Amino acid sequence: MLSERRLEVLRAIVQDYVGTEEPVGSKALTERHALGVSPATVRNDMAVLEEEGYIQQPHTSAGRVPTDKGYRLFVDRLTSVKPLSGAERRAIQNFLDGAVDLDDVVARTVRLLAQLTRQVAIVQYPSLTRSTVRHVELLALAPARIMLVLITDTGRVEQRLVDAPAPVGETVLADLRARLNSRVVGRRFSDVPPLVQDLPEGFEPDDRPSVQVVLATLLETLVEETEERIMLGGTANLTRFGHDFPLTIRPVLEALEEQMVLLRLLGEAKDSGVTVRIGHENFHEGLNSTSVVSVGYGSGDEAVAKLGVVGPTRMDYPGTMGAVRAVARYVGQILAES
Numbered sequence: 001m002l003s004e005r006r007l008e009v010l011r012a013i014v015q016d017y018v019g020t021e022e023p024v025g026s027k028a029l030t031e032r033h034a035l036g037v038s039p040a041t042v043r044n045d046m047a048v049l050e051e052e053g054y055i056q057q058p059h060t061s062a063g064r065v066p067t068d069k070g071y072r073l074f075v076d077r078l079t080s081v082k083p084l085s086g087a088e089r090r091a092i093q094n095f096l097d098g099a100v101d102l103d104d105v106v107a108r109t110v111r112l113l114a115q116l117t118r119q120v121a122i123v124q125y126p127s128l129t130r131s132t133v134r135h136v137e138l139l140a141l142a143p144a145r146i147m148l149v150l151i152t153d154t155g156r157v158e159q160r161l162v163d164a165p166a167p168v169g170e171t172v173l174a175d176l177r178a179r180l181n182s183r184v185v186g187r188r189f190s191d192v193p194p195l196v197q198d199l200p201e202g203f204e205p206d207d208r209p210s211v212q213v214v215l216a217t218l219l220e221t222l223v224e225e226t227e228e229r230i231m232l233g234g235t236a237n238l239t240r241f242g243h244d245f246p247l248t249i250r251p252v253l254e255a256l257e258e259q260m261v262l263l264r265l266l267g268e269a270k271d272s273g274v275t276v277r278i279g280h281e282n283f284h285e286g287l288n289s290t291s292v293v294s295v296g297y298g299s300g301d302e303a304v305a306k307l308g309v310v311g312p313t314r315m316d317y318p319g320t321m322g323a324v325r326a327v328a329r330y331v332g333q334i335l336a337e338s
Helices: 004-020 026-032 039-051 068-076 088-099 101-117 170-184 189-196 208-225 235-244 252-258 259-266 317-338
Strands: 120-124 133-142 144-151 155-164 230-233 275-278 289-299 304-310
Touching: 004 026, 004 039, 004 259, 026 039, 068 275, 068 317, 088 120, 088 317, 101 230, 101 304, 101 317, 120 235, 120 259, 133 170, 144 189, 155 208, 170 189, 170 208, 189 208, 230 259, 235 252, 235 304, 252 259, 259 289, 259 304, 275 304, 289 317, 304 317
Parallel strands: none
Antiparallel strands: 120 230, 120 304, 133 144, 144 155, 275 289, 289 304
16 A cells, blocks of 8 residues: 555646646656655655556656556545536536437537536436336327337437237227326336236227237337447547557547447446546557546436546546536436426
8 A cells, every 4th residue: 555645646746747748757746746745755755656556657758657557546545526616517507408308418418528528428328228117108190000109207208100900099099098108107117018918908809909019019119229329529629639649549539439339438327426447447449548437327316327528548537527427417407307
């Protein structure tokens, strides 16, 4: 374990390197920070930090920069994240409050996160697998064609066309709509199948095949595997950090184009606390020069999806973590009120 003094030296190195983009020397540290020790002691502490792998010396400079291990310890020992100013909080609320539907909420959140952090923002749509049913609507488009509309507690809307084997009268449609909603509203998607399996038996024999087709379409919608969706924004922000990527920015951009990579980057939605993965902790080789800060958001106590940012490891971690957490909290409030 590092002594508190050496941890303080490491904190100072991280803060200066993030702020100046220049490798940090012992003389600069003693001038900028009230470390309470001599430059010789700071040099000795830096030698120990380097020996233990927390900092390293770039070839072109006498100064030192943090390693992935150094950033990891810095983040793990953070006593607090940087709070947003009152103006920033009001700006977030005003910007997100203008959203008209879930797509607009997600699009605004991506833009907001990218602007606040000046990183690449990633927002996952609320997952259907962790949602509850708010309403099922059945609309007659033609005698034997029905539009099924599924609305979730997070405001997500899924629409499916149903071709019935025979014409379905408005009375039967209204009866099915009422019975369906009485059984599934407020229920988790995973709870729905056994609740509706006996519904066809309550209808006339001639109407049962059509009822079964509607139910089959509903159940398909509930278990669809391809429903995970991601929105990305602010990729151009990476060009500001060209020198932070040792060879080229191309592997980072290629990794960010892959949907499954982005989903794995964010992690499981049930992990609602702030997660920080640094450098080589990221499973994708193209992202070994980046850090990912993510957090779960939801309409209640439970997270239904994740949002976060990707940027270089030379990142303002306290500020980024504070911004990501604040935006997630506001998005959760909007979903709860929608």
